[in-house]
Amino acid sequence: AARGCGGVWRWAWQRGARGPSPSPRGQRAAASSARGGAVLVGKSGLAPWVPVVGLEIHAQISSNSKLFSGSQVQFAAPPNSLVSFFDASLPGTLPVLNRRCVEAAVMTGLALNCSINKKSLFDRKHYFYADLPAGYQITQQRVPIAVNGSLSYSLCIDNKMSQMVTKTVRIKQIQLEQDSGKSLHDDTRSQTLVDLNRAGVGLMEVVMEPDMCCGEEAAAAVRELQLILQTLGSSQAVMAEGQLRVDANVSVHRPGKPYGVRTEVKNINSIRFLAKAVDYEIQRQIEELENGGTILNETRAFDSKLGCTVPMRDKEGKQDYRFMPEPNLPPLILYDAKSLPANMNHQQVVNIDWIHERLPDLPSVKRAKLVEQYGILPEHSFALLNEDGLTEFFENVVKQTQMKPKKVIGWILNVLLSYLKQHSLTVKESPISSLMMADLLNLLEKKEISSTAAKQVLAELWKGEEKTPLEIVKEKKLELIQDQKELEQICQAVIDGQENE
Amino acid sequence: QPVAGEVLDHLEQLALVDFRDAEGVERLRRAIQFADQLHEVNTDGVEPMDSVLEDRCLYLREDDVTEGNCAKELLKNAREKVEEYFVAPPGNIPLPKLEERETFLQGS
DSSP: OOOSOOSOOOOTTTTTOOSOOSOTTOOOOEEEOTTSOEEEEOTTSOSEEEEEEEEEEEEEOOOSBOSSSOBBOOSSOSTTSSOOTTTTTOTTOOOOEEHHHHHHHHHHHHHTTOEEOSEEOOEEEEOOOTTOTTSEEEEOSSSOSEEEEEEEEEEEGGGOTTOEEEEEEEEEEEEEEEOOOEEEEETTTTEEEEEGGGTTOEEEEEEEEEEEOSHHHHHHHHHHHHHHHHHHTSOOOOGGGTSEEEEEEEEEEOTTSOOOOOEEEEEEOSHHHHHHHHHHHHHHHHHHHHTTOOOOOOEEEEETTTTEEEEOTTOOSOOOOOOEEOTTOOOEEOBOTTTOOTTOOGGGOOBHHHHHHTOOOOHHHHHHHHHHHHOOOHHHHHHHHHSTTHHHHHHHHHHHOSSOHHHHHHIIIIIIHHHHHHTTOOGGGOSSOHHHHHHHHHHHHTTSSOHHHHHHHHHHHHTOOOOOHHHHHHHTTOOOOOOHHHHHHHHHHHHHHHHTO | OOOOHHHHHHHHHHHOOOOOSHHHHHHHHHHHHHHHGGGGSOOTTOOOOSOTTTTSOOOEEOSOOOBOOOHHHHHTTOSSEETTEEEEOSSOOOOOOGGGSOOGGGGO
16 A cells, blocks of 8 residues: 555645635645655755644444434434433443444445454443443444455546546554434533434444545545445445544654654544645644644644634543443454354344445446446546436436437536536536436537537526427527528628628 | 552542542552452463353344434433433533642542
């Protein structure tokens, strides 16, 4: 696995970096080091810095009920209505493991090329917080369900979609653990309101090794993970609903020297903010160190309004979690085709091979198939998969038109997609259906209209007035004139008009 | 062997226990001494055991919704509530530092 950023670097700070930068004096020049790792040259043009970024990602498992109890998993519900006695940590209750959550973790581990541990253990992680009624979280600290995987993702060089480079980040482990409840801080009345609906929901924690070196890499890796999880169905991974939460660990060091002190950055609510938060923190640390300061091993929160990271309150000092084995749960044993015991109840068995056989095509496979099947470019396939429903739309248009897919893709990505983006619409909400699009492209392909006319028709179709492309063409008289005599007459008229001036 | 003062202070902060007086600390020391007898057994090359239940089968439950919808009952025990929310202090109130606490550990 390639560590750090390879080859050609680019101006990380120039793209859209808004808000107060720690140094008002402008950008840092960047160059690649001899070893191929990304380095950033300081203001003074002297010794460079190597940024190191690792990620801890919590993905909420898509299941009907919680990890260890039978209460429902649902996003918006009346407070404390989805809470069982176990979730509220009432004495005398015990955890009972949800099979669906185990399967989700195995699927995810397999998709990320991990070794699945046939025997994994549960532990208690102790800390006090109002939304953790038991005073501990059940997690898998010693022996998690999956280890040693990898995730490949792609980046555009120089902001051009035409040049893409593939990178890999190592996955240290995936573990099953409980989510905590939600705290609503009421500062005016100096109190916290606690809703335990989320307490006990199953999470997969995906720990990525610090193989990334900037915000863009972190964002690309998380985006690919999000697509994988959504394809598997193991998590819906919608960041806005808290189904995918990312904490970034950031540090900088001199090339060849040991890693620097790292800070943990939390409260990142979107992939865009992830890139900003990471880049800001790297810059902040470099500035601090170049000014002779030191970096504290602290937890910082990202303030999206100001575009900066600030120290987080309530995280005083180093936590001692006093890990201990969860005494109420025996080890989790998983089987494969070879180790499957003959007489066991099917319902009690999770078969790794059975799950492996039923994995759907991952995004990378889907992209390769699109490129092969339709002759489009890799970056086109990326754009198709990046937008929910767009691939289906494209394939439907291709099925219903004579125009070659290589030409269709341009209309989908450059015209339709930009319309959708301008109006903040999803593909599902598009006023233009794939059939209408196909009809229009057929007119174009048969040379009945020009491409300028086609764009005019699209603008009309966009209004969603239920007219077909052909109707609009006739209405606005956009047909291409094919008759030689008629064309001669028009040209002659223009020439005559000129002579009269 | 007495337990170090810093360790006792650390435990009081972490676990929010209160050793209260010399007798409490002595009880802790004797409990540790009792558990230390485990060291007399040679466990080289032996896998640690978490629980005598380790050979039991971990029961897997079907992913069905079978519980919940009892907010009223859960909130019955809450000292304070606001519209079906539990009420808690604004944040963790850390235990004051050793010098500022009224603990007999100060003397040690």
